[in-house]
Amino acid sequence: MAKNTTTGLFPYEKDAASEGPVECLGMTFPNDEARRTYFIEELQKKLKDPAFRKIEGFPIGEDEDILALSDPPYYTACPNPFLQDFTRQYSTKYDRKNGSFSCEPFTADVSEGKSDSIYTAHSYHTKVPYKAIMRYILHYTEPDSVVLDGFSGTGMTGVAAQLCGNRDEVESLGYTVKPDGGIFDGKTRISRIGQRPCVLNDLSPAASFIAYNYNVPADVQDFQTAARKLLERFDSAYGWMYRTHHKDGRPGRINYVVWSDVFACNHCQGEIVFWNEAVEDGEVKEEITCPNCEATVSKRSLDRMTMTEFDKAAGKAVQKAKRVPVIINYSIGGEKYEKEPDGKDLALLRKIANEPIPGWFPTKRIDEDIDLWYERDYRTLGIYSIDAFFERRALVMVSFFHHEIATHEGRLRGFLWFWFQSVLMGFSLLNRYRAKGYSQVNQLLSGTLYVGAVHAEVSPWYALEGKIHRLEVFERIRGRASIVSTGSTAGLDVAEDSVDYIFTDPPFGSNIIYSDLSILWESWLNLFTNTSQETVVHRRKKTGAFTLADYTRMLTASFNVMRKALKPGRWITVEFHNSKNSVWNSIQEALLQAGFVVADVRTLDKQMGTFKQVTTAGAVKQDLVISAYKPSEQLEKQFMLKAGSEAGAWQFVDNHLRQLPVFVSRNGKVEVIAERQNYLLFDRMIAFHVQHGATVPLSAAEFYAGLSQRYAKRDEMFFLPNQASSYDQKRLEVREVEQFELFVSDEKSAIQWVRRQLSQRPMSYRDLQPVYMKEAQRVWEKHEKPLELRTILDQNFVEDKNEKWHVPDSKKDTDLEQMRHRSLLKEFQQYVGANGKLKVVRMEALRAGFKDCWQSKDYLTIIKMAERVPEDVIQEDPALLMYYDNASLLAGE
Numbered sequence: 001m002a003k004n005t006t007t008g009l010f011p012y013e014k015d016a017a018s019e020g021p022v023e024c025l026g027m028t029f030p031n032d033e034a035r036r037t038y039f040i041e042e043l044q045k046k047l048k049d050p051a052f053r054k055i056e057g058f059p060i061g062e063d064e065d066i067l068a069l070s071d072p073p074y075y076t077a078c079p080n081p082f083l084q085d086f087t088r089q090y091s092t093k094y095d096r097k098n099g100s101f102s103c104e105p106f107t108a109d110v111s112e113g114k115s116d117s118i119y120t121a122h123s124y125h126t127k128v129p130y131k132a133i134m135r136y137i138l139h140y141t142e143p144d145s146v147v148l149d150g151f152s153g154t155g156m157t158g159v160a161a162q163l164c165g166n167r168d169e170v171e172s173l174g175y176t177v178k179p180d181g182g183i184f185d186g187k188t189r190i191s192r193i194g195q196r197p198c199v200l201n202d203l204s205p206a207a208s209f210i211a212y213n214y215n216v217p218a219d220v221q222d223f224q225t226a227a228r229k230l231l232e233r234f235d236s237a238y239g240w241m242y243r244t245h246h247k248d249g250r251p252g253r254i255n256y257v258v259w260s261d262v263f264a265c266n267h268c269q270g271e272i273v274f275w276n277e278a279v280e281d282g283e284v285k286e287e288i289t290c291p292n293c294e295a296t297v298s299k300r301s302l303d304r305m306t307m308t309e310f311d312k313a314a315g316k317a318v319q320k321a322k323r324v325p326v327i328i329n330y331s332i333g334g335e336k337y338e339k340e341p342d343g344k345d346l347a348l349l350r351k352i353a354n355e356p357i358p359g360w361f362p363t364k365r366i367d368e369d370i371d372l373w374y375e376r377d378y379r380t381l382g383i384y385s386i387d388a389f390f391e392r393r394a395l396v397m398v399s400f401f402h403h404e405i406a407t408h409e410g411r412l413r414g415f416l417w418f419w420f421q422s423v424l425m426g427f428s429l430l431n432r433y434r435a436k437g438y439s440q441v442n443q444l445l446s447g448t449l450y451v452g453a454v455h456a457e458v459s460p461w462y463a464l465e466g467k468i469h470r471l472e473v474f475e476r477i478r479g480r481a482s483i484v485s486t487g488s489t490a491g492l493d494v495a496e497d498s499v500d501y502i503f504t505d506p507p508f509g510s511n512i513i514y515s516d517l518s519i520l521w522e523s524w525l526n527l528f529t530n531t532s533q534e535t536v537v538h539r540r541k542k543t544g545a546f547t548l549a550d551y552t553r554m555l556t557a558s559f560n561v562m563r564k565a566l567k568p569g570r571w572i573t574v575e576f577h578n579s580k581n582s583v584w585n586s587i588q589e590a591l592l593q594a595g596f597v598v599a600d601v602r603t604l605d606k607q608m609g610t611f612k613q614v615t616t617a618g619a620v621k622q623d624l625v626i627s628a629y630k631p632s633e634q635l636e637k638q639f640m641l642k643a644g645s646e647a648g649a650w651q652f653v654d655n656h657l658r659q660l661p662v663f664v665s666r667n668g669k670v671e672v673i674a675e676r677q678n679y680l681l682f683d684r685m686i687a688f689h690v691q692h693g694a695t696v697p698l699s700a701a702e703f704y705a706g707l708s709q710r711y712a713k714r715d716e717m718f719f720l721p722n723q724a725s726s727y728d729q730k731r732l733e734v735r736e737v738e739q740f741e742l743f744v745s746d747e748k749s750a751i752q753w754v755r756r757q758l759s760q761r762p763m764s765y766r767d768l769q770p771v772y773m774k775e776a777q778r779v780w781e782k783h784e785k786p787l788e789l790r791t792i793l794d795q796n797f798v799e800d801k802n803e804k805w806h807v808p809d810s811k812k813d814t815d816l817e818q819m820r821h822r823s824l825l826k827e828f829q830q831y832v833g834a835n836g837k838l839k840v841v842r843m844e845a846l847r848a849g850f851k852d853c854w855q856s857k858d859y860l861t862i863i864k865m866a867e868r869v870p871e872d873v874i875q876e877d878p879a880l881l882m883y884y885d886n887a888s889l890l891a892g893e
């Protein structure tokens with residue numbers, strides 16, 4: 001496969017129908033069919049190797065289903081055995097001697113791009129818009145760089161990587177592309193146009209299948225012809241199932257049927273059709289009047305009416321929730337109509353009830369074969385097996401398409417199922433009816449497998465016809481330099497130092513259990529996520545409970561593999577939704593444990609569409625972007641020689657400052673970069689030592705004094721000399737300084753907050769106190785002992801003879817810090833001496849005490865004290881968690 005160096009685009013090769021020779025991973029094949037046959041045979045051989053099946057996160061399923069889905073080497077529905085060949089082909093060799101790479105973390109705003117038609121072609125439980133990812137890739141890479149996403153879901157990172165070679169897409173971000181391929185943001189050259197090869201991996205076969213279809217080109221025209229033919233064939237065979245009649249007798253085709261659950265009145269036991277009695281103007285009423293006895297009943301108090309049916313999967317008669325059709329929406333020509341079902345419609349449904357299912361369909365028992373985490377008991381709805389999520393007519397229809405699509409070959413088969421799968425869940429009982437909605441397609445309640453009391457059963461034409469045309473946007477997907485793998489990232493076999501940039505969006509805690517939400521897709525693929533490796537916090541009958549500690553451990557294992565794959569000095573961007581502080585800490589801890597250094601944390605301000613820095617975990621519960629780097633080999637080597645010495649610490653700081661953004665301005669204001677402030681530099685320095693098992697050679701006071709002596713200070717930030725001059729130059733153009741928002745939620749933030757007030761002007765206690773009270777009234781961390789303003793002032797600031805409080809000069813600052821440290825240690829010793837659990841603690845005292853114990857290698861005291869405070873105190877504090885994890889590790893050894 002030759003690279004076109006002008007645009008960096010990899011030439012589009014027509015697939016199965018292609019006549020000409022095809023080059024793939026350094027080999028030439030007479031045509032694409034031969035390529036496919038060769039790699040399928042290779043994969044077949046691999047599947048026979050028992051060690052291959054033992055790779056972490058190997059999906060649950062049979063060889064034949066894996067082979068049917070795979071299109072090797074581009075995609076395998078199991079760990080991809082061709083990854084090493086791929087990186088050998090595309091990765092530029094890491095140059096050990098001159099491998100230094102210099103790039104600041106990306107700090108600009110990123111707009112969302114969620115309405116783009118490629119992005120919306122197939123939904124997923126969470127998704128990052130590829131347009132947002134493109135900005136990151138362009139910032140960190142050039143066209144010959146390899147990109148990796150270990151939790152790739154639908155493969156948006158791959159789409160972004162390949163569309164960096166598409167001029168229109170790049171220009172749609174507001175950049176300009178020069179004739180030589182240079183990409184400019186205003187006057188600044190930021191990158192070069194060209195596709196970036198990309199490695200994608202996800203544990204879920206459903207996700208990796210979507211990613212494959214998003215990333216490997218299909219012949220869109222062939223697809224459109226085949227899809228239209230499929231709908232025609234379905235019409236000939238089963239069009240009768242979707243026929244209804246207008247009042248004048250003209251036949252129409254059903255768009256959708258609204259079904260309602262039926263409840264039993266708890267006074268007269270008469271039937272209450274939910275839609276007729278409980279819904280008014282599309283809203284559900286709390287109180288319902290029984291149409292039979294006129295009693296007023298509340299919806300919650302009602303039981304569903306059931307009917308007995310023989311369930312094939314259960315092999316016995318079961319109780320199924322009774323549902324009745326209440327609305328039929330249909331079309332005659334271009335006109336749409338609605339009616340209540342009449343006698344003929346009901347007779348048709350009775351006929352359909354006995355219609356055989358034309359092909360294979362999934363019958364896995366959800367209470368036995370599948371280990372669902374969601375606790376909703378589907379048995380009360382009469383849903384025992386996967387097929388019961390579909391009305392009979394829908395099941396006949398899905399099975400027909402499943403069977404027909406399987407008769408196609410090669411790339412076309414995959415793309416046809418992608419098209420069908422994109423609306424598959426919308427054919428099930430999960431599809432809610434939205435009376436006021438624009439469309440009834442895919443109206444699922446996101447994040448759950450919720451079956452409502454009213455649902456819309458849509459016809460295949462209604463859901464699929466428009467999509468045939470809309471998928472034309474896939475003409476833009478032309479590159480062949482993405483590779484997709486299925487398994488746990490912890491077991492991913494990518495060559496060391498072969499990747500230039502990682503963008504990833506890890507699963508976040510217990511909010512979303514991806515494998516459950518994909519269960520309908522995976523059931524039809526007959527290939528399932530290996531839930532024993534799913535990096536989430538959950539409880540299951542079979543795989544048992546996964547705690548937050550398991551989540552951190554699994555995440556660390558995956559980050560470790562990603563860190564190894566990344567070239568030294570290169571960047572990882574971790575995007576995720578911060579739902580809980582403990583999860584945010586787990587992610588930070590996992591990154592640290594895996595050997596990354598965090599250099600910037602920002603949150604997306606959804607209202608403003610801008611990114612803000614984040615310094616404390618407590619501040620946000622929204623989308624976060626963490627930028628971290630893999631330390632350069634030089635730093636690692638030199639640090640290990642000097643680990644635990646002052647020289648080692650300053651070596652780290654030199655290096656870290658080099659990685660931080662120098663000047664960030666927004667709307668004419670310069671931003672104070674939190675990572676350049678003394679306390680965060682101190683935290684990062686400590687973390688690096690603890691992670692390397694080294695003692696920390698400097699106290700906070702010594703560190704702060706050293707910072708002022710060694711580095712240039714500007715606007716409360718520290719810089720290397722050349723950075724300071726660059727900052728000064730740019731600073732001339734901007735007058736105002738924008739401080740990041742500070743919330744007083746603990747002692748640390750309270751000190752910063754007071755420092756900020758006093759650096760603007762010295763204040764008396766009396767003036768400061770009311771402002772502080774207002775600020776400190778915000779909630780302190782649950783287990784943190786709130787501190788009086790007086791104590792904060794006494795321990796950190798100086799008072800002049802006019803009783804005004806000031807920020808101390810650096811000499812006095814050092815003295816105060818030493819005194820404060822002694823008093824914190826004294827308080828820690830009191831905790832150690834006391835008995836029993838500690839519900840409320842001074843966190844700074846715990847942090848100081850843990851650091852002191854770490855220095856003296858007293859790991860047992862750290863562990864004992866961690867066990868005496870509430871679990872979330874440790875889980876939600878990055879420093880304490882770091883000491884505790886490392887102490888546990890070393891004490892164990």
Ligand SMILES: C[S@@+](CC[C@H](N)C(=O)[O-])C[C@H]1O[C@@H](n2cnc3c(N)ncnc32)[C@H](O)[C@@H]1O
Binds near residue numbers: 488505
């Ligand atoms: C937040 S989603 C990623 C979504 C993706 N950014 C997108 O745009 O589609 C996280 C993904 O991690 C996957 N996952 C969970 N545990 C994993 C593991 N151990 N290894 C690899 N992937 C895993 C889940 O299946 C899920 O698709």
